[in-house]
Amino acid sequence: MGNKVEQEYGANQIQILEGLEAVRKRPGMYIGTTSEKGLHHLVYEIVDNAVDEALAGYCNEILVTINKDGSVTVLDNGRGIPTGIQEKAGIPAVDVVFTMLHAGGKFGGGGYKVAGGLHGVGASVVNALSEWLEVEIYRDGKIHSQRYEKGKIIHPLEVIGNTRKRGTKVTFMPDDSIFETLNFDFDTLRTRLREMAFLTKGLKITLSDKRAGREKEREFHYEGGIKEFVEYINRHKDPLYDKIIYCEGEKDGVVVEVAMQHNSSYSESVYTFVNNIGTVEGGTHLTGFRSAITKVFNDYARNNKMLKDNEDNLSGDDLREGLAAIVSIKVADPQFESQTKIKLGNSEARTAVDNVVNEQLTIFLELNPKIAKIIVNKAISAQRARIAARKARDVARKSTLSDSMALPGKLADCSDKNPENCEIYIVEGDSAGGSAKTARSRATQAILPLRGKILNVEKARIDKILGNKEIQAMITAFGTGIHENFDISKLRYHKIIIMTDADVDGAHIATLMLTFFYRFMPDLIREGHVYLAQPPLYKLEKNKKTWYAYSDDELDSILKEVGRDQNNKIQRYKGLGEMDAEQLWETTMDPEKRILLRVGIEDDNESEVDLVFNTLMGDKVEPRREFIEENAKFVKNLDI
Numbered sequence: 073m074g075n076k077v078e079q080e081y082g083a084n085q086i087q088i089l090e091g092l093e094a095v096r097k098r099p100g101m102y103i104g105t106t107s108e109k110g111l112h113h114l115v116y117e118i119v120d121n122a123v124d125e126a127l128a129g130y131c132n133e134i135l136v137t138i139n140k141d142g143s144v145t146v147l148d149n150g151r152g153i154p155t156g157i158q159e160k161a162g163i164p165a166v167d168v169v170f171t172m173l174h175a176g177g178k179f180g181g182g183g184y185k186v187a188g189g190l191h192g193v194g195a196s197v198v199n200a201l202s203e204w205l206e207v208e209i210y211r212d213g214k215i216h217s218q219r220y221e222k223g224k225i226i227h228p229l230e231v232i233g234n235t236r237k238r239g240t241k242v243t244f245m246p247d248d249s250i251f252e253t254l255n256f257d258f259d260t261l262r263t264r265l266r267e268m269a270f271l272t273k274g275l276k277i278t279l280s281d282k283r284a285g286r287e288k289e290r291e292f293h294y295e296g297g298i299k300e301f302v303e304y305i306n307r308h309k310d311p312l313y314d315k316i317i318y319c320e321g322e323k324d325g326v327v328v329e330v331a332m333q334h335n336s337s338y339s340e341s342v343y344t345f346v347n348n349i350g351t352v353e354g355g356t357h358l359t360g361f362r363s364a365i366t367k368v369f370n371d372y373a374r375n376n377k378m379l380k381d382n383e384d385n386l387s388g389d390d391l392r393e394g395l396a397a398i399v400s401i402k403v404a405d406p407q408f409e410s411q412t413k414i415k416l417g418n419s420e421a422r423t424a425v426d427n428v429v430n431e432q433l434t435i436f437l438e439l440n441p442k443i444a445k446i447i448v449n450k451a452i453s454a455q456r457a458r459i460a461a462r463k464a465r466d467v468a469r470k471s472t473l474s475d476s477m478a479l480p481g482k483l484a485d486c487s488d489k490n491p492e493n494c495e496i497y498i499v500e501g502d503s504a505g506g507s508a509k510t511a512r513s514r515a516t517q518a519i520l521p522l523r524g525k526i527l528n529v530e531k532a533r534i535d536k537i538l539g540n541k542e543i544q545a546m547i548t549a550f551g552t553g554i555h556e557n558f559d560i561s562k563l564r565y566h567k568i569i570i571m572t573d574a575d576v577d578g579a580h581i582a583t584l585m586l587t588f589f590y591r592f593m594p595d596l597i598r599e600g601h602v603y604l605a606q607p608p609l610y611k612l613e614k615n616k617k618t619w620y621a622y623s624d625d626e627l628d629s630i631l632k633e634v635g636r637d638q639n640n641k642i643q644r645y646k647g648l649g650e651m652d653a654e655q656l657w658e659t660t661m662d663p664e665k666r667i668l669l670r671v672g673i674e675d676d677n678e679s680e681v682d683l684v685f686n687t688l689m690g691d692k693v694e695p696r697r698e699f700i701e702e703n704a705k706f707v708k709n710l711d712i
């Protein structure tokens with residue numbers, strides 16, 4: 073008998089070691105990437121386990137600490153991972169959790185485990201990819217301790233003391249032979265942990281950085297859960313009514329939670345989650361949400377004579393104008409359609425969200441007729457604007473039917489017709505546009521000068537936006553169309569380069585353009601076609617030699633090199649207009665020498681990008697300053 077147990081134990085051990093070895097050999101298969109992103113996934117993976125304990129109702133506090141040595145600790149006040157021998161494996165349950173792949177019975181226990189999407193590979197993968205990992209379990213009055221190195225158990229689980237606490241503490245040091253970087257980013261962790269806290273009402277998550285010189289702490293605790301998430305999305309906007317509309321329920325094993333509130337803007341900010349993971353491409357839950365919204369509001373409008381019998385239904389787009397919403401569902405067996413696992417496929421999720429929202433939103437509107445009327449009226453004016461815009465577009469289309477590819481008059485196009493070789497500079501002001509036209513390399517560089525501030529698309533309705541000359545010029549020059557008609561294969565230039573003055577106004581104009589791209593042609597940014605030119609801030613002349621500096625620091629280091637004396641002639645450029653064509657070419661347009669910043673969107677984080685924009689574009693002054701401090705995050709340094 074004893075012999076048999078031993079044999080099984082041995083077989084398990086071999087299986088464990090093979091499993092961990094596979095993870096270390098092909099980490100990408102388990103965590104997607106060994107870049108900074110993969111590094112942060114390790115933390116989410118461990119935190120997910122503690123959040124599961126919170127979802128089960130046994131834990132209300134999680135503390136995440138970046139330690140002085142760069143390791144990370146996750147501590148919860150849950151029941152503690154079981155320490156007894158697990159019969160099937162013949163080793164303590166905690167060792168099963170940390171050494172056996174896909175251990176822990178994900179989705180097996182009748183609960184809704186959070187880790188069903190992008191990560192969800194389990195604590196054993198984190199362990200396998202860690203130089204070392206230590207667990208302390210506070211359970212049954214005792215402190216149980218275990219240490220692993222590169223995933224391997226070093227010694228049997230031991231009791232190292234007594235405690236009155238309950239909970240689990242995990243500390244791990246990622247393996248530097250596996251990850252490209254071990255540098256945890258406070259803001260990246262902050263964003264995800266805040267999202268987790270919004271999605272798990274009542275759970276307090278604290279993030280604390282103990283690294284020398286970087287000490288910082290943030291606490292996330294939202295009793296209102298996703299209702300507070302919606303308040304957060306609308307925090308710099310004007311809500312159209314005070315309440316947050318909230319629906320929750322369960323159907324066919326799908327737990328549904330929805331919160332929403334309209335604001336006075338014209339864009340939609342709806343974010344969807346499955347098992348606490350953002351589904352950037354939406355899916356069935358989003359479809360269910362949209363169809364319920366469309367039906368319930370149209371029924372309400374008809375029943376209350378706000379829409380006459382001969383009038384068209386309000387479209388979903390009309391009803392979602394200015395809508396901020398969170399749709400969060402929990403499903404035991406999430407099916408994802410796309411490779412990237414960000415589009416939900418479960419059909420029962422569609423009916424569940426549709427039913428829950430249908431039923432509860434109908435009741436809400438009956439109980440809150442003032443709010444119902446505000447929303448329906450907003451949708452009716454959106455509908456009018458949409459019809460006006462369609463007419464304007466039809467007129468525009470007809471007037472250019474003979475030469476539908478008519479390019480804007482101000483565009484100086486390039487001669488090369490292969491989009492891959494071509495770039496278009498969108499230049500602030502006619503005078504800088506003139507210099508750029510002289511300076512450019514005609515074969516591959518096109519110039520489109522724009523006059524003054526372009527329209528803020530966050531604050532204008534679609535009819536006005538499409539009637540705007542500058543916006544029309546960009547749309548026709550790019551060739552792609554917009555929104556659902558957007559077709560990237562028609563893009564006429566693979567680099568779209570925004571060139572504005574290196575001052576606050578220039579930054580503002582650049583942001584207005586980025587906002588337009590993000591709202592009307594987001595794939596341009598996603599696919600990396602959008603760039604910011606970087607004109608120099610200073611010119612230094614000395615002994616017939618010239619230097620250009622793109623920042624104060626750079627000027628400083630040049631001065632250090634050439635010596636600070638009276639022969640230095642320093643010019644501070646206030647605008648592109650102060651440079652002649654030759655200087656403009658040399659400093660900002662010559663592909664061999666220029667600096668370009670490529671604009672990107674972080675996949676995981678579209679709600680943040682959205683917020684970043686809204687912050688800058690809003691009416692309130694303070695948030696704008698915040699943005700300017702933070703906008704480095706939006707733009708990543710690319711070319712030299």
Ligand code: TTJ
Nearest residue numbers: 121122125146150151152153195240242
């Ligand atoms: C499992 O069912 C019996 C009672 O304990 C349940 C459990 O495992 N709870 C639990 C696990 N609480 N916290 C964890 C946990 C916490 C961290 C930080 C890391 C991991 C892998 C698990």
